[in-house]
Amino acid sequence: MCKGLAGLPASCLRSAKDVKHRLGSLLHKSHSCEHNAIHSKKDKGGVCQRVSQEEVKKWAESLENLITHECGLAAFKAFLKSEYSEENIDFWVSCEEYKKIKSPSKLTPKAQKIYNEFISVQAAKEVNLDSCTREQTSRNVLQPTISCFDEAQRKIFHLMEKDSYRRFLKSRFYLDLAGPSGCGSETQSAAKGSADCPSLVPQYA
Secondary structure, X not given: OOOOHHHOOHHHHHHHHHHHHHXXXXXXXXXXXHHHHHHHHHHHOOHHHHOOHHHHXXXXXXXXXXXXXXXXXXHHHHHHHHXXXXXXXXXXXXXXXXXXXXXXXXXXXXXXXXXXHHHOOOOXXXXXXXXXXXXXXXXXXXXXXXXXXXXXXXXXXXXXXXXXXXXXXXXXXXXXXXXXXXXXOOXXXXXXXXXXXXXXXXXXX
């Protein structure tokens, strides 16, 4: 016969309470994760719907249209990453961010960082610049101004425009988005493609 809780040793009661506490914590965490996931999906849902087919097709009109659009930039970066050549677009983006700096005191460290990462001969992401442009940029960095990377950025832009941009437009990274079934379609269900802009990019090995 069951003697009830009163008949159980104190150690058993403590163990039972401990198990109950742990189960309660696990259930709470599980509920929190589900709650956060649902809200995350709601926050991100509809981004695909906000990128229309017309906008995606404008990316084919010019490289500028492509990389000045948040989702276009994400798609182009994913394409370049698949070719192991993302250093050009990374440099272009860094230059854009550099030109937005308001404080003069921040120009020098940021300019040096960009130079070390992309311009220096031993840079980890060295971009393909002619010797004259590289030397001029190196001199500019000694006394940096907002425009010290302008020429180098322009050269890299034209390099991408003539080369990787044309390949991108022929790749599945773009064609899958521009097609009727692409994420760019306004009629596509958010349930099928509810995510932030980078998720618009097809994943290929």
